[in-house]
Amino acid sequence: MHVLDIPPRLLAFLLLLLFLELPLMGLDIYTLGIFVTANVFAIFAVSWDLLVGRTGLISLGHALFFGVGAYASALLFKYFSLPLWFTIPMALLAGFSVALLVGFPCLKVKGPYLALVTMAFPIILSAVIYYFAPVTGGEQGVINLPTFFPFPNYYLRKLAEYYFTLILLAASSMVVYKIANSKTGIVFVSILDNELASKASGINVTKYKLLAFAISGLFGSLAGAVYAHLLTIANPPTLLLTISFLPVILTILGGLGTIYGPIVGAYIYYILNSYVFKNVIRIPPLWQIHIVTSFLPEINSPIYTDYLMLLVFTAVVVLLAIKWPRGTARLVVDKLKDLEEAREIEKRARKRRLNIRRSVDKLQAVFKGSKKKPEPAPKG
Amino acid sequence: MALIEAVLLSGVISGAIYALLALGFTLIYGVSGLVNMAHGSFFMIGPYAFFVLDSLFFSLFPSLGLSLSSLWITIFALVVAAIVTGIVGSVTYRLTMHYVIGDDVAILVVTVALAIIFQQLVLMGFGPSNFPIPTFLRESTIILGVTLTQSRILAFVVSLVLFLSLWLFISRSKTGRAMRALSQDREAAMLMGINTGRLYMLTIAISAAFAAVAGIFIAASSTGVANPFMWLEPLALSFAIVILGGLGSIKGTLIGGFIIGYAGSTVEILLPQGGTIITAVPFVIMVVILFLRPKGLFGKRIEMEE
Numbered sequence: 001m002h003v004l005d006i007p008p009r010l011l012a013f014l015l016l017l018l019f020l021e022l023p024l025m026g027l028d029i030y031t032l033g034i035f036v037t038a039n040v041f042a043i044f045a046v047s048w049d050l051l052v053g054r055t056g057l058i059s060l061g062h063a064l065f066f067g068v069g070a071y072a073s074a075l076l077f078k079y080f081s082l083p084l085w086f087t088i089p090m091a092l093l094a095g096f097s098v099a100l101l102v103g104f105p106c107l108k109v110k111g112p113y114l115a116l117v118t119m120a121f122p123i124i125l126s127a128v129i130y131y132f133a134p135v136t137g138g139e140q141g142v143i144n145l146p147t148f149f150p151f152p153n154y155y156l157r158k159l160a161e162y163y164f165t166l167i168l169l170a171a172s173s174m175v176v177y178k179i180a181n182s183k184t185g186i187v188f189v190s191i192l193d194n195e196l197a198s199k200a201s202g203i204n205v206t207k208y209k210l211l212a213f214a215i216s217g218l219f220g221s222l223a224g225a226v227y228a229h230l231l232t233i234a235n236p237p238t239l240l241l242t243i244s245f246l247p248v249i250l251t252i253l254g255g256l257g258t259i260y261g262p263i264v265g266a267y268i269y270y271i272l273n274s275y276v277f278k279n280v281i282r283i284p285p286l287w288q289i290h291i292v293t294s295f296l297p298e299i300n301s302p303i304y305t306d307y308l309m310l311l312v313f314t315a316v317v318v319l320l321a322i323k324w325p326r327g328t329a330r331l332v333v334d335k336l337k338d339l340e341e342a343r344e345i346e347k348r349a350r351k352r353r354l355n356i357r358r359s360v361d362k363l364q365a366v367f368k369g370s371k372k373k374p375e376p377a378p379k380g
Numbered sequence: 381m382a383l384i385e386a387v388l389l390s391g392v393i394s395g396a397i398y399a400l401l402a403l404g405f406t407l408i409y410g411v412s413g414l415v416n417m418a419h420g421s422f423f424m425i426g427p428y429a430f431f432v433l434d435s436l437f438f439s440l441f442p443s444l445g446l447s448l449s450s451l452w453i454t455i456f457a458l459v460v461a462a463i464v465t466g467i468v469g470s471v472t473y474r475l476t477m478h479y480v481i482g483d484d485v486a487i488l489v490v491t492v493a494l495a496i497i498f499q500q501l502v503l504m505g506f507g508p509s510n511f512p513i514p515t516f517l518r519e520s521t522i523i524l525g526v527t528l529t530q531s532r533i534l535a536f537v538v539s540l541v542l543f544l545s546l547w548l549f550i551s552r553s554k555t556g557r558a559m560r561a562l563s564q565d566r567e568a569a570m571l572m573g574i575n576t577g578r579l580y581m582l583t584i585a586i587s588a589a590f591a592a593v594a595g596i597f598i599a600a601s602s603t604g605v606a607n608p609f610m611w612l613e614p615l616a617l618s619f620a621i622v623i624l625g626g627l628g629s630i631k632g633t634l635i636g637g638f639i640i641g642y643a644g645s646t647v648e649i650l651l652p653q654g655g656t657i658i659t660a661v662p663f664v665i666m667v668v669i670l671f672l673r674p675k676g677l678f679g680k681r682i683e684m685e686e
Contacts, residue, residue: 058485112488113623116666120663124663128657128660248489249493307500307503314496314497318497
């Protein structure tokens with residue numbers, strides 16, 4: 001499908017170039033930070049979308065991989081003092097294995113049951129982490145993790161992180177894209193479409209489902225590990241339900257079942273969040289607006305804008321899920337596709353009219369040439 | 381020996397409250413096929429509504445010249461809070477879930493999103509820390525050698541009464557029969573002239589009200605606090621119970637509730653530091669059951685076999 005007649009791969013390449021150029025146009029450290037976060041969570045959302053949008057395995061517990069990636073890398077560093085470039089691939093391996101492990105019970109269940117089972121895992125892991133608090137750091141988590149670019153200059157560090165995460169995002173999405181367009185990817189889509197038919201066609205559905213889990217877990221834990229090292233902390237909030245739901249928001253904002261969808265969604269979310277909401281005036285607590293409140297005690301609830309942001313975005317997700325389940329970017333793409341189809345049809349119609357015209361002329365020439373009674377132009 | 385009795389009686393009361401909670405969940409699933417991930421949110425809203433109404437009535441009634449004992453005001457607040465939550469549930473359903481009923485993925489996304497929305501709303505209104513909920517009937521009596529607060533006893537009694545009333549309603553009344561019909565075959569029910577939309581709204585109102593009652597009892601009689609994040613645990617509990625008992629079966633829910641209630645209190649009392657992992661227990665049970673026997677103990681649709 002061509003957007004404005006540009007092949008999609010070229011378009012992606014151009015966008016990548018644009019983003020590579022972006023900091024050179026003079027972005028401040030705050031904006032760079034937004035992009036860094038967006039990149040990391042875009043990787044996370046892409047991994048989720050592969051599982052849910054492309055293979056149809058509804059996962060509401062993706063935070064599991066995020067947490068596994070974060071904690072694997074952190075604990076390896078804490079107890080074995082292994083360097084970054086070793087712990088992160090190990091974290092990927094951990095994510096891969098955990099995903100395989102977790103995939104087994106998920107094979108037998110479908111729909112809401114699957115969503116629940118996946119929701120259960122991060123909670124169970126979270127409980128385990130709290131239970132073994134002396135080992136895992138409990139509530140506090142593992143702190144003082146090494147960061148990627150220990151430059152003294154904060155701006156340079158953010159810049160390096162920007163490029164690093166951008167490259168990671170580009171590489172991950174390339175890999176996922178390649179997978180999606182390979183035989184494996186087609187099998188995934190067939191499982192999404194009709195699992196029974198796939199099985200009947202001889203496809204080893206179990207193997208491919210586990211594969212989907214594994215790849216998804218790999219990239220999910222990549223996001224988690226990178227995030228942990230960017231923040232230098234790996235703690236229990238990485239396993240929260242809100243983290244599990246984040247890729248849902250991002251993907252639905254952008255477009256379910258695509259590669260670009262989650263990425264677009266991540267950018268929309270973080271950019272809107274940072275620019276629009278940080279400038280919103282502080283809203284007083286809801287109850288203060290109510291009339292009959294003189295009896296309610298004073299409550300100090302400081303972080304309204306953060307709460308409001310999540311609220312609004314989730315509400316938007318609800319609206320989107322009801323009206324346009326395929327996401328906003330998809331909506332744009334679909335509209336463009338419709339436009340393109342309309343153009344195609346127009347073109348073909350014009351060609352056909354031209355052909356008809358030509359045949360009519362030829363026939364007329366034949367008949368006129370033999371000086372016979374001029375036949376009326378044949379209908380057609 | 382008092383320990384065993386304590387565990388037994390405590391488990392029975394917890395079991396009844398949990399069963400009430402899960403009943404709402406299985407009811408809405410049985411009747412409409414809707415997996416309501418926001419069910420825990422109704423559990424959470426109940427205590428907060430209870431607090432607001434309680435404070436409201438305490439300051440309002442004397443000025444209206446009504447002098448009721450504080451207990452009756454509190455009970456009245458409880459009832460009204462449950463009804464209000466039921467209405468909230470109904471309206472929420474009509475505005476959102478009504479449009480996505482057939483679609484499994486959309487339903488999950490929408491209901492989880494709603495749960496988060498409710499969480500944020502309460503967070504913005506009442507703050508993130510534990511919020512004190514007015515307690516009532518704090519005096520204890522001794523039954524079978526175990527000290528129990530009267531509010532816990534009331535919770536048990538109320539749960540059973542509600543269970544019974546619901547059972548009677550479903551098996552005897554016309555609307556109840558409509559609900560059973562819907563749970564058996566949605567299209568045939570529609571052909572019989574049953575207004576599905578309205579019935580779903582009623583069902584979810586009952587479901588939410590029950591969840592709110594459970595929430596109020598647990599918050600007011602056991603923990604004394606409520607927080608905006610306490611919707612996840614009841615959701616997990618509801619699921620575990622319902623899956624254990626079998627989605628759509630009322631009898632299964634009752635039995636499942638008691639089993640899970642006992643499992644919880646056993647783990648809490650017997651395991652060292654059991655308190656930390658107690659949140660995970662219902663989830664572990666759920667995963668195990670889904671793995672071993674996904675159908676649960678009993679059937680699939682609301683069955684009224686007696």
